[in-house]
Amino acid sequence: MVSLFKQALESGKFVVTSEVAPPKGINLEKMHHHIELLKDKVDAMNVTDHQSSVMRFPSLGGVLLVKEMGGEPILQMTCRDRNRLALQADLLFAASKGINNVLCLTGDSVLLGDHEEAKGVFDLDSSQLLAAIRRLEKGKDLGGNDLDGRLAFCAGAIVTPEANPIEPQLIKFEKKIEAGAEFIQTQAVYDLDNFKKFMDYARQFPVKILAGIILLTSAPMARFMNKNVAGVNVPQELIDEMASAPKGRALEKGIEIAGRMIKRIRDERMCDGTHIMAIGREELVPDIISAAGLTSDPPLPLRHHDIENK
Amino acid sequence: MIRSITRQKSEQEIDHLLAELGRLFIIGCGTCTTLTRTGGEPEVRAMKGRLIDQGRLVTGDVVLPVACDNLTQEALKEYGQQIGQADVLLIMTCAFGVQTIASQLKKMVIPALDTLFIGKENGIGTFDEICTQCGTCILGETGGICPVTSCHKGLVNGPCGGTNNGKCEIDPEKDCAWTLIYNRLKELGRLDSMRTLQKPRNHQGEPSPGKFKF
Known part of the structure; x- marks a missing residue:
């Protein structure tokens, strides 16, 4: 079965993805609500994998819920918590359930999360996980053994266009593409002139690029990210703009900025789409999409049930 | 030169490990832990003073030249009586020294240090793995x-x-x-x-x- 997300990437339309985060615990109400709000508004939604090394309900469980609710899930997989046996096994399970989009990540250090004494695995890295996926698709596991049954994934990875220094990051980016990445969701970009320069370089590679947009919720939040999040660089003028919002209206300003940036990315055809991260405020993603004027995108010609009925 | 890099355990952890063990013999090392200032003469002296202040009986102490060397047994011979009187050996060497001493003396050992890594001195007092x-x-x-x-x-x-x-x-x-x-x-x-x-x-x-x- 061809992934709907892959069809969207190949259709030439401006692709929109977003995220949902599994809960701490088994109360899935909030995630359920977010999926309901987003499933017809975005082309696919990532389900995060113990984001920031905080132990949560698993991404594999989250993607099943998205699927069950009629959404198009992207399984985020980090290399932090599983060795190559467990990663391959989870990929087999995902494929057996019709989950066929995967985002491969190295994963944050356990020291950044809420189980600081845990063992970080990193048996594979993100590029090796991509290569493992391509190998599974050829019917072999990493041990060189034959697999029973065919599987196929739309596999992707991330890049940080604002990394400093940028050169080692770009070498890794190229290796991810060589290893089999079909799409790239970027870390948040705020300086679109810088992003254009990155795209001038990235255009030469056969990969679809979705510009990462993190919703700014306040000026202090923007300053916090500049100080604490690697590769995120909110320009002072945007921080000033956030600070200029009337009291209680910062969030509206953040939505306006995110919408404006996405609109510009799309109008200028900078890249193939956007990945919207509204960290904890996923219910606002439809507002960002409206602010970007993206509602006019025609829906995909085929849905899963159409394909299955053929 | 490669060095075994150590860090002293917290006083609280050492006290917990020693619990009711009253009589101790303390062993330091003249090589790596002297260099890292975790188990040389001054550190052994300070540990001894602190434990005596707690009311424990320290039967003796020594800073061995190279605790992980197989000749350590010979170096400890002259302390046989003091070691014999002790309930436990409190060892301020890296884990190579602790294990060497434990295998030679057939006596319960308590490490006072955690061994962090095998490192290289890249500047005075700076060690990197x-x-x-x-x-x-x-x-x-x-x-x-x-x-x-x-x-x-x-x-x-x-x-x-x-x-x-x-x-x-x-x-x-x-x-x-x-x-x-x-x-x-x-x-x-x-x-x-x-x-x-x-x-x-x-x-x-x-x-x-x-x-x-x-």
Whole structure:
């Protein structure tokens, strides 16, 4: 079965993805609500994998819920918590359930999360996980053994266009593409002139690029990210703009900025789409999409049930 | 020269480990733990003073020249009586010394230090871990800087997304190994080496526990 997300990437339309985060615990109400709000508004939604090394309900469980609710899930997989046996096994399970989009990540250090004494695995890295996926698709596991049954994934990875220094990051980016990445969701970009320069370089590679947009919720939040999040660089003028919002209206300003940036990315055809991260405020993603004027995108010609009925 | 790098356990942990053990003999080391100031003469003296103040009986103490040497048994012979009177040996050497002494004296040992890594002194009082003895050396592909050791995640294909201004995501005091490797390979005109997609590592170069015979 061809992934709907892959069809969207190949259709030439401006692709929109977003995220949902599994809960701490088994109360899935909030995630359920977010999926309901987003499933017809975005082309696919990532389900995060113990984001920031905080132990949560698993991404594999989250993607099943998205699927069950009629959404198009992207399984985020980090290399932090599983060795190559467990990663391959989870990929087999995902494929057996019709989950066929995967985002491969190295994963944050356990020291950044809420189980600081845990063992970080990193048996594979993100590029090796991509290569493992391509190998599974050829019917072999990493041990060189034959697999029973065919599987196929739309596999992707991330890049940080604002990394400093940028050169080692770009070498890794190229290796991810060589290893089999079909799409790239970027870390948040705020300086679109810088992003254009990155795209001038990235255009030469056969990969679809979705510009990462993190919703700014306040000026202090923007300053916090500049100080604490690697590769995120909110320009002072945007921080000033956030600070200029009337009291209680910062969030509206953040939505306006995110919408404006996405609109510009799309109008200028900078890249193939956007990945919207509204960290904890996923219910606002439809507002960002409206602010970007993206509602006019025609829906995909085929849905899963159409394909299955053929 | 390679050194065993140690850090003293907290007083609380040492007191907990000693519990009701009243009579102790303290052993330090004149090599690595003297250099790192964790188990040399001054540190052994300070430990002894603190434990005596607590009302414990210290039957004696010694700073061995090289605690991990097999000749340690000989060096400890002259302390036989004091060691015999002790309930336990409190050892301020690295874990190589602790295990050497434990195997030779058949006496309960309590380590006063945690052994952190095998390191190299790169400046006065500064020690860095540069090799983890993985058994599958890739220094030939990385300009002589080991990412298995120097990258927090042991990544062999380039930096993760947490790298920040040439530093590691876990500690701004620690360099990003892949920034160092990039700079070194660039200087050598060998960035092609970094562009090669490395296969998953063999984590069983020498299955633990390591053993070697010639």
